[in-house]
Amino acid sequence: MATTTATMEPEPIPLRTLTVLLNYERVISDPRFKNYRLTRSSISDPSLIDRTKASNPSEFAKLPKSIERTSITLFQTYDEPTSTEPPPTVCQIHPNAFLDAHALTDAQRELLYYQTRGHDGCYKAIGLYQLFFDLYGLENKISVQIKDEEPLILDLATRMNLEFKIRGPKLHTITAFSGKELSLLNGSKEDECHVVGVFECNQDKNKWIVVDMSRMQYGEAGRGLFGENYFLGTLTQFRESMKKICGEAIVGALVHPTLVLGGNVENELRLRTCAKRAWERWQNREKEGWCAFCGKPGRDLQKCSACRNKKIFYCCKAHQKSDWKLHKHTCERNQK
Numbered sequence: 001m002a003t004t005t006a007t008m009e010p011e012p013i014p015l016r017t018l019t020v021l022l023n024y025e026r027v028i029s030d031p032r033f034k035n036y037r038l039t040r041s042s043i044s045d046p047s048l049i050d051r052t053k054a055s056n057p058s059e060f061a062k063l064p065k066s067i068e069r070t071s072i073t074l075f076q077t078y079d080e081p082t083s084t085e086p087p088p089t090v091c092q093i094h095p096n097a098f099l100d101a102h103a104l105t106d107a108q109r110e111l112l113y114y115q116t117r118g119h120d121g122c123y124k125a126i127g128l129y130q131l132f133f134d135l136y137g138l139e140n141k142i143s144v145q146i147k148d149e150e151p152l153i154l155d156l157a158t159r160m161n162l163e164f165k166i167r168g169p170k171l172h173t174i175t176a177f178s179g180k181e182l183s184l185l186n187g188s189k190e191d192e193c194h195v196v197g198v199f200e201c202n203q204d205k206n207k208w209i210v211v212d213m214s215r216m217q218y219g220e221a222g223r224g225l226f227g228e229n230y231f232l233g234t235l236t237q238f239r240e241s242m243k244k245i246c247g248e249a250i251v252g253a254l255v256h257p258t259l260v261l262g263g264n265v266e267n268e269l270r271l272r273t274c275a276k277r278a279w280e281r282w283q284n285r286e287k288e289g290w291c292a293f294c295g296k297p298g299r300d301l302q303k304c305s306a307c308r309n310k311k312i313f314y315c316c317k318a319h320q321k322s323d324w325k326l327h328k329h330t331c332e333r334n335q336k
Helices: 015-028 047-055 057-061 106-117 122-136 215-222 235-244 265-283 317-327
Strands: 036-041 069-077 141-144 152-155 159-169 171-177 183-186 191-199 209-212 231-234 246-255
Touching: 015 106, 015 122, 015 141, 015 209, 015 231, 015 265, 036 106, 047 057, 047 069, 069 106, 106 171, 106 215, 122 159, 122 191, 122 209, 122 265, 159 235, 171 215, 191 246, 209 235, 231 235, 235 246
Parallel strands: 069 171
Antiparallel strands: 036 069, 141 152, 159 191, 159 246, 171 183, 191 209, 209 231
């Protein structure tokens, strides 16, 4: 009698894990910041804002009336030494930086890292998910757990892109590079477009799952529900949290996922490399871990001592502390 072998379905990748991995690969490979280090920030030197306004009064006069705060970050060229170690997600300080820049805390340098690299990042983030799912297989599933509820198992066919119009931005950011005319600006227009990924998992669209990898471009207000460097939650939670970022987040078109890279071949090649790297790391998860907060791999990761059955790692004590707002809900220490 012929026997058949049951084919085990692959483990659904958690959307939160995927976002952490993709986001890490995205930010560390941003070519705009290659061989540049931070020299000055308005966080450590607020007078930088007044001086910049005095030298560009007409540009500041054009800003939306809704702007409540300006953040300025300056970078200068620096020949980075070759290293095989995974880079941390913090701005490196230039040796010739102003003294106040050297006083920035690790948390402040990390905030600036994500804020500056988040500029114009929403379409790249959407493209990254698409490229990853092409490798993962569109027939496979993902799991979604926002807090401590039973994870949702979702088909990739439920994934869409949702466009928002960010009206009345509250934060104005300027990122400038020495030797370059290019400056990266956020919050300089009354209306700005922003795109997020959504999963149509419920007839009530307010319960749809929203994931936004690049929202830290809006600074501290862009953090997730538990202080993450990205957003994962329901559409209702997303819209409520956007009140810290702008006057109104107007829901626009719901469109099918597509690779939107503007025909930039170099950009597409970089994102394909990021997606492939994240895919390889996921496949090798039993042998090599990553920081649950930032996604950094490495040999010196510290495992959560309370989680005996789950592999939860951190690259530093600060990230373990930052992630506790989220991890405490599923940590085995608190499981009955």
